[in-house]
Amino acid sequence: xxxxxxxxxxxxxxxxxxxxxxxxxxxxxxxxxxxxxxxxxxxxxxxxxxxxxxxxxxxxxxxxxxxxxxxxxxxxxxxxxxxxxxxxxxxxxxxxxxxxxxxxxxxxxxxxxxxxxxxxxxxxxxxxxxxxxxxxxxxxxxxxxxxxxxxxxxxxxxxxxxxx
Ligand code: HEC
Numbered sequence: 001x002x003x004x005x006x007x008x009x010x011x012x013x014x015x016x017x018x019x020x021x022x023x024x025x026x027x028x029x030x031x032x033x034x035x036x037x038x039x040x041x042x043x044x045x046x047x048x049x050x051x052x053x054x055x056x057x058x059x060x061x062x063x064x065x066x067x068x069x070x071x072x073x074x075x076x077x078x079x080x081x082x083x084x085x086x087x088x089x090x091x092x093x094x095x096x097x098x099x100x101x102x103x104x105x106x107x108x109x110x111x112x113x114x115x116x117x118x119x120x121x122x123x124x125x126x127x128x129x130x131x132x133x134x135x136x137x138x139x140x141x142x143x144x145x146x147x148x149x150x151x152x153x154x155x156x157x158x159x160x161x162x163x164x
Pocket of ligand 1: 005065068070071072073075076083084085086088090095096097098103104105106107108115120124133134136137138151154
């Protein structure tokens with residue numbers, strides 16, 4: 001008799017729990033899904049850029065972005081100098097060592113290179129080889145495809161206002 005009571009209580013509690021669970025679970029999933037979609041959409045600084053690109057170019061851009069991920073440890077795109085390297089905002093067309101507010105090395109300044117696709121590729125393939133004595137301590141990008149993708153990405157993302 002006693003065991004029957006316990007049994008039925010346990011059973012009904014369990015059933016109560018499981019039906020609650022069944023109602024709560026989809027709602028939770030829906031909520032989390034919505035939150036993560038919004039979070040991803042809001043947190044991608046390149047959303048506006050990506051919307052302007054076709055599928056092939058977007059893929060290239062994203063490959064370049066992935067490969068250039070390490071650059072942002074030392075550089076930013078905000079035009080500020082808060083990291084060890086100069087901001088890369090507006091780097092295209094500028095001479096080496098001339099980033100506003102940045103105290104570049106004599107080597108970078110006297111090299112007086114105009115940054116464009118070609119000079120950036122030469123520099124990023126072998127930073128110390130191309131500008132001996134400069135202070136950028138970063139291994140070169142040896143893979144040509146990766147280098148081309150990084151250049152493609154930089155050309156877009158370093159343009160002032162590109163992310164708006
Ligand atoms: C460990 C830090 C570090 C990393 C990582 C790094 N850089 Fe640099 N970079 C620097 C420093 C420091 C300078 C300034 C060198 C000087 O003045 O001698 C510099 C200079 C440059 C310049 C020249 C800027 C100018 O105004 O003349 C470019 C372009 C550049 N880096 C691009 C990149 C890219 C692209 C990446 C990623 C592939 C990268 N850097 C990774 C530290 C870094």
